[in-house]
Amino acid sequence: MSKQLSRSLIKKLDFFKAMPDAALDAALEIAQVCRLADGEAAFHQGEPATQFFVLLHGHLKVVQVTPEGEQVVVRYVNPGDVFGIARAMQRSHYPATTVAVQESIALAWPSAEWDEFISGNPLFAVNALQTVGQRLQDAHSRIRELSTEEVEQRVARAIVRLTDESGEKTDEGILINFPITRQDIAEMTGTTLHTVSRLLSAWKERGLVSSGRKRIVVLDVNELIRLAEGAHPIKTPG
Amino acid sequence: MSKQLSRSLIKKLDFFKAMPDAALDAALEIAQVCRLADGEAAFHQGEPATQFFVLLHGHLKVVQVTPEGEQVVVRYVNPGDVFGIARAMQRSHYPATTVAVQESIALAWPSAEWDEFISGNPLFAVNALQTVGQRLQDAHSRIRELSTEEVEQRVARAIVRLTDESGEKTDEGILINFPITRQDIAEMTGTTLHTVSRLLSAWKERGLVSSGRKRIVVLDVNELIRLAEGAHPIKTPG
DNA sequence: CGTCCCGTTGATCCCTATCAAATGTAGTGG
DNA sequence: CCACTACATTTGATAGGGATCAACGGGACG
Numbered sequence A, B: 001m002s003k004q005l006s007r008s009l010i011k012k013l014d015f016f017k018a019m020p021d022a023a024l025d026a027a028l029e030i031a032q033v034c035r036l037a038d039g040e041a042a043f044h045q046g047e048p049a050t051q052f053f054v055l056l057h058g059h060l061k062v063v064q065v066t067p068e069g070e071q072v073v074v075r076y077v078n079p080g081d082v083f084g085i086a087r088a089m090q091r092s093h094y095p096a097t098t099v100a101v102q103e104s105i106a107l108a109w110p111s112a113e114w115d116e117f118i119s120g121n122p123l124f125a126v127n128a129l130q131t132v133g134q135r136l137q138d139a140h141s142r143i144r145e146l147s148t149e150e151v152e153q154r155v156a157r158a159i160v161r162l163t164d165e166s167g168e169k170t171d172e173g174i175l176i177n178f179p180i181t182r183q184d185i186a187e188m189t190g191t192t193l194h195t196v197s198r199l200l201s202a203w204k205e206r207g208l209v210s211s212g213r214k215r216i217v218v219l220d221v222n223e224l225i226r227l228a229e230g231a232h233p234i235k236t237p238g
Numbered sequence C: 001c002g003t004c005c006c007g008t009t010g011a012t013c014c015c016t017a018t019c020a021a022a023t024g025t026a027g028t029g030g
Numbered sequence D: 001c002c003a004c005t006a007c008a009t010t011t012g013a014t015a016g017g018g019a020t021c022a023a024c025g026g027g028a029c030g
Helices: A021-029 A113-120 A123-148 A151-166 A182-189 A193-205 A221-228 B021-029 B113-120 B123-148 B151-166 B182-189 B193-205 B221-228
Strands: A032-036 A041-043 A051-057 A060-065 A071-077 A097-100 A104-110 A167-169 A174-176 A209-212 A215-218 B032-036 B041-043 B051-057 B060-065 B071-077 B097-100 B104-110 B167-169 B174-176 B209-212 B215-218
Touching: A021 A113, A032 A041, A071 A151, A071 A182, A071 B123, A104 A113, A113 A123, A123 A151, A123 B071, A123 B123, A151 A167, A151 A174, A151 A182, A151 A193, A151 A215, A151 A221, A182 A193, A193 A209, B021 B113, B032 B041, B071 B151, B071 B182, B104 B113, B113 B123, B123 B151, B151 B167, B151 B174, B151 B182, B151 B193, B151 B215, B151 B221, B182 B193, B193 B209
Parallel strands: none
Antiparallel strands: A032 A104, A041 A097, A051 A104, A060 A071, A060 A097, A167 A174, A174 A215, A209 A215, B032 B104, B041 B097, B051 B104, B060 B071, B060 B097, B167 B174, B174 B215, B209 B215
C-alpha cells in the first residue's frame, strides 16, 4: 500500500481551485502515480478512456493522426495541466494520443471516479467546464490563425506561446523548457519542417533566436511578437 | 406578464437531456423569447456575456473577426443548439459575434441564472460539459483539416457537414436549409470566395451539385464524401 | 566510431490567392 | 412594371508563397 500523497501537489492547480482540503485528500487517496519515459504514451487515440490525469512534472504532447498518417499536434501539456478527460465530456474513447516528450510524472485516476468527484463536489464540474472552455477558445484562435495568417506569423506565434507557457529565463535568453523539433513546430502550425527550418535560420541570422538540436532560445521576444501580429520582416533588396 | 412557455419546446433537446419536468418548467418560467431579423446579431464579440440562448427556429452563424478585419465562421447554430454560454465557462465576455442568417427565434436567459440552474440540477453542468466537449472535438477536427488537407477536400467536407446538419430532402436533391454564400463557405474553410465559386462550378459541371444565389443543393453526396476524403477528381487530359 | 536522427539548404513546381472585370439576381422606389 | 442599385457569382490572367524533391552536414548516443 502506497503512502498518502501530499495535498500540496494539487492544491494550487486551477483544476482544484477553491476545493476544500477534504475533497483534495479524498482525491489523492485513490490517485495512482504514473511515470512516463521519454517517448512513452499515456494513452493512444481510439482507446477506451479508462483514466484521467494531472501532469506533475515533465512535458507531453497531444497528437492526432490523420487517416493518411500525418500527425497534428493538438497542444502541449505543461505541469499542472489536466489531460485525458474525455470521459468527463461523456466520450468513451480518447480522441488523441498523448506522449511524453521528456521523462514525466503524472497522477492518474480511473475515469469511473469522475462521477464520484462531481457528486462529492460540484466545483469539479464547474472547473472542468472552465478548463474545456478555455481550450475551446484556444482551438478557435488556432482555426482563425490557420485560416487567415501566413506561415511566418503562425510559427512566430507558436514560439511566443511556447515561451509564455514553458519559457525559462537564462542568461542567453528565454529557453523553451523541453525538447522540441522543427517537425513538432511544423505539426503545430500546419506547415513542413523545411519551412520551419528556413524561418528559424532567417531569424537566427537577424538575432531573434538561437537554436540547436531539439532546442530553441528566444533572444528578442518583442520582434517575434511583431512578426506574429503580421509585421513584415525587413527584406534585403535584390 | 407573458404566459408560460410549453415544456415541449426544450424537452427533447440534448442540452436538457434527462432533466425532470420541474427543472424544465423552472427554466421556462424565466426564459425570454428573442426574435432576430435576418442579419441581426444576438450579441457581438467582446460584449459582456449577459445572456445565454437556445435556438428554437432559424439559423445563426458564429463569426470571429481578426485584428485585420477578416472574418472567420466558427460554426453555424441550428435549431435546438445552445449558444452564448461564455459565462458557463467562466468567461465574462462573448468571444465571437452571433448573427442570424435568416429570421430566427431563440429563448434567452440572463447569464446570472446559470449558477441557479446548476445548483438546482447538477445535470446542467454535465450536459454543458458534454456540449462544450463535442465542440472542442469539432474544433480539433477543423484544425487537423486546415493543417493537412487541400482546399477542395475542406470545401467538400464543409458542404457535406452542412447537408448532415441542415439538409432538407427535395425532389431535386438535398438542399442546404438556409441562405449561404460563397463567401460564407470561404470563411468556414480558410479560402477565398473565388476558389469556392470555381469549385462549385466544376462540381456543377460534373453533376454533383446545383446552386444559385445563396443556395446550394447537393445531388451526389457520395461523390462529395469521396472528395472530402481526399479522392482526386477526374482530370480531363490536355 | 558508426549510425541514427535532426537540421540545413538549394532547385523546382503547383496550388491557390490576388487582381480585374463582366454577368446575373433580388429588392426597391418611382 | 421597369429602371436602378446593391450584392452575389462567375471567369480569366497572373504571381507568389510554400510544398515537394533531393542531397548533404552535424551532433548525440550506444
